[in-house]
Amino acid sequence: MAGFEHLLTALTPLNLAFALFGVVAGTVIGAIPGLTATMSVAVLVPLTFAMPTSSALILMGAIYTGAIYGGAYSAILLNTPGTPSAIATTFDGYPLAKKGDGDYAITIACLASVIGGLVGAVALMTLAPPLSQVALAFGPVEYFWLAIFGLSLIAALSEGSLIKGVAGGALGLLLSCIGVAEVAGDVRMTFGSQTMLSGIQIVAALIGLFCIPVLIDLVAQPGHHLKVDSGSRGFRLGEAVRYLWGDKINAIRSAVIGTVVGILPGAGGSIASLVSYSEAQRTAKPGQTYGKGEPGGIIASESANNATVGGGFIPTLVLGIPGTPPDAVILGALLVQGVRTGPSLFANQGEIVYTFIWGLILATILMLPTGLLIGRYAYRTIITLPKALLVPAIAFMTIIGSYAIRNNISDVIIMIVLGAFGWIIGRFGFTASPIVLGLILGPIAESGFVQAWTIGRATENQMGMFFGRPISIAIIVFTLFTLLSPFVLARLKKIKDQAHAD
Amino acid sequence: MQTDDRKDTGGAVISAVMIGIACLVIWDSMSYTDPDSAVFPRTFAGVLIAASLAYIGMWLFGRAKAGAAQEGGASVRRFLLVAVMLGGTMAMPVVGFIGAALPVFAALTLIAMYDPWTRFRVLVYPLIGTAIVLGFFYLFREVLLVPLPTGSLFEG
Numbered sequence: 001m002a003g004f005e006h007l008l009t010a011l012t013p014l015n016l017a018f019a020l021f022g023v024v025a026g027t028v029i030g031a032i033p034g035l036t037a038t039m040s041v042a043v044l045v046p047l048t049f050a051m052p053t054s055s056a057l058i059l060m061g062a063i064y065t066g067a068i069y070g071g072a073y074s075a076i077l078l079n080t081p082g083t084p085s086a087i088a089t090t091f092d093g094y095p096l097a098k099k100g101d102g103d104y105a106i107t108i109a110c111l112a113s114v115i116g117g118l119v120g121a122v123a124l125m126t127l128a129p130p131l132s133q134v135a136l137a138f139g140p141v142e143y144f145w146l147a148i149f150g151l152s153l154i155a156a157l158s159e160g161s162l163i164k165g166v167a168g169g170a171l172g173l174l175l176s177c178i179g180v181a182e183v184a185g186d187v188r189m190t191f192g193s194q195t196m197l198s199g200i201q202i203v204a205a206l207i208g209l210f211c212i213p214v215l216i217d218l219v220a221q222p223g224h225h226l227k228v229d230s231g232s233r234g235f236r237l238g239e240a241v242r243y244l245w246g247d248k249i250n251a252i253r254s255a256v257i258g259t260v261v262g263i264l265p266g267a268g269g270s271i272a273s274l275v276s277y278s279e280a281q282r283t284a285k286p287g288q289t290y291g292k293g294e295p296g297g298i299i300a301s302e303s304a305n306n307a308t309v310g311g312g313f314i315p316t317l318v319l320g321i322p323g324t325p326p327d328a329v330i331l332g333a334l335l336v337q338g339v340r341t342g343p344s345l346f347a348n349q350g351e352i353v354y355t356f357i358w359g360l361i362l363a364t365i366l367m368l369p370t371g372l373l374i375g376r377y378a379y380r381t382i383i384t385l386p387k388a389l390l391v392p393a394i395a396f397m398t399i400i401g402s403y404a405i406r407n408n409i410s411d412v413i414i415m416i417v418l419g420a421f422g423w424i425i426g427r428f429g430f431t432a433s434p435i436v437l438g439l440i441l442g443p444i445a446e447s448g449f450v451q452a453w454t455i456g457r458a459t460e461n462q463m464g465m466f467f468g469r470p471i472s473i474a475i476i477v478f479t480l481f482t483l484l485s486p487f488v489l490a491r492l493k494k495i496k497d498q499a500h501a502d
Numbered sequence: 503m504q505t506d507d508r509k510d511t512g513g514a515v516i517s518a519v520m521i522g523i524a525c526l527v528i529w530d531s532m533s534y535t536d537p538d539s540a541v542f543p544r545t546f547a548g549v550l551i552a553a554s555l556a557y558i559g560m561w562l563f564g565r566a567k568a569g570a571a572q573e574g575g576a577s578v579r580r581f582l583l584v585a586v587m588l589g590g591t592m593a594m595p596v597v598g599f600i601g602a603a604l605p606v607f608a609a610l611t612l613i614a615m616y617d618p619w620t621r622f623r624v625l626v627y628p629l630i631g632t633a634i635v636l637g638f639f640y641l642f643r644e645v646l647l648v649p650l651p652t653g654s655l656f657e658g
Binding site for chain 2: 039043161163164166167170171173174177181183184185186188189191212215216217218219220221222223386387388389390391392393395396397398399400403404407409412413416417419420423425427428429430445446449450453454
């Protein structure tokens with residue numbers, strides 16, 4: 001394998017200690033709603049300036065990979081994705097936890113995250129230069145269609161009505177427009193309110209729409225938050241490994257999807273995990289019930305979102321284009337350390353880059369024991385904490401977490417109001433996932449849409465701009481397939497059943 | 503979510519509210535100085551109106567079925583939870599982070615309490631609550647360097 005000689009450099013006791021600390025810190029931070037991977041990396045960046053370059057990069061990579069995994073804890077135990085990339089983990093993780101299998105769900109998530117992280121890191125090591133060209137093939141209109149594809153997936157995957165999912169996605173896109181328009185600077189949809197001027201912060205909205213409805217229902221009923229089984233059942237590692245082995249195609253496919261989507265700047269783990277989840281559901285074996293506590297759903301989501309870590313570093317290192325916000329922070333630290341990103345990076349500064357990638361692989365492997373231990377502790381805490389302490393503790397974390405993102409009380413108020421709104425519409429079948437994804441993808445979609453619109457107008461070829469480019473056509477076909485296939489399949493099944501009855 | 507034969511009137515009402523929101527967006531977009539700011543919200547307000555109208559149409563033709571009935575529970579506690587969280591947040595700039603967080607924590611403990619108050623709980627729960635609030639205060643203020651509100655009441 002390329003750069004194998006640098007493995008020993010990464011294996012120094014100091015680097016191992018940094019990797020271990022980074023994974024633990026990242027996992028704990030990622031598990032707290034509101035504390036994102038970006039924030040955890042950004043806070044620790046100044047500490048790395050005085051370190052040797054390779055150690056600094058290993059520490060940041062370890063924090064990042066740990067934080068992405070940590071997001072699964074709150075997704076599984078609280079139905080609140082700790083990071084946006086864990087949205088799809090809630091679909092099956094929370095139902096599994098409700099059934100009393102939260103420990104099993106966390107172990108599955110840990111194993112899948114390790115597999116995804118390893119596939120992404122190996123792709124970074126071996127295929128970075130050719131794969132980075134994928135990012136360059138995507139123009140504004142392709143990003144617009146990619147965002148719409150992501151929304152179509154979540155609309156189709158949401159429980160209940162597809163039309164409600166589409167409406168939720170459109171509402172999310174509109175909510176993302178609130179505040180000062182990035183393209184032209186108009187103040188939009190604030191209706192004179194200072195609170196709305198800075199727009200709706202994505203992570204605050206995510207916390208509100210996912211966590212507040214859980215709290216509202218939690219406080220209304222006596223009894224435990226999750227089903228509690230008596231007796232210790234350990235990590236349930238054997239059970240999880242057996243399931244994962246039976247579902248290995250799902251794990252590998254999701255990791256590959258996560259790596260490829262991670263390469264696209266801005267797309268990130270949320271789209272990767274949704275595409276993987278959709279594929280896992282589409283290829284489900286008989287008896288697998290996705291959306292009701294199927295471990296395969298957690299495998300798809302977690303394998304994909306951890307693979308985006310390695311995938312996201314590909315354009316960051318080869319092109320100098322950060323794939324995700326944490327990549328942007330790490331890119332800044334790289335520049336401070338004197339590393340010059342670009343196509344010749346692997347040849348000119350191979351020692352630093354390969355040591356960093358080996359460090360990322362080591363951190364991913366270290367995530368297995370640390371993730372299992374922390375996950376077990378988190379699960380036991382959640383199930384044993386009395387409701388009279390659990391509710392205020394979670395509520396308090398949602399408030400401080402939302403505030404800390406921009407040091408803004410308005411974000412907390414919007415979070416609570418959106419949460420109450422989410423709870424009301426949730427009772428009528430409008431789920432939070434499409435709204436949140438609309439909010440996440442809104443800026444990407446709008447930027448791509450307006451740029452394509454302007455170029456199309458200037459070249460007097462708007463239709464061709466939106467519908468005439470090969471990659472756009474492929475994404476549009478996938479989008480239509482996602483939206484229409486449930487109806488077509490249901491119709492075909494009905495015809496088949498009728499034929500059998502006759 | 504299992505469906506039953508009830509017509510989804512609630513879903514249709516929410517769809518009507520969505521149409522109202524979309525109309526508000528289109529009305530607001532009339533005031534933008536640059537057409538580039540308006541094209542995206544108008545397009546997706548149109549999508550929202552189309553999807554909501556489609557759902558209302560389905561409801562009118564009896565094809566929109568309600569989901570499984572939601573669990574009941576104490577509505578007063580639900581309302582109090584949201585009210586206390588909102589009130590505490592709004593009070594934070596005035597009374598400071600700790601001045602708002604401790605009463606909010608205590609109030610939410612009372613709202614979420616279903617078990618009888620024993621002497622142990624009366625002693626231990628406030629201690630745990632205080633430890634959580636102060637622990638997070640230290641973590642965010644001193645470690646993560648987040649400037650938590652100090653409160654205008656206490657500023658010289």
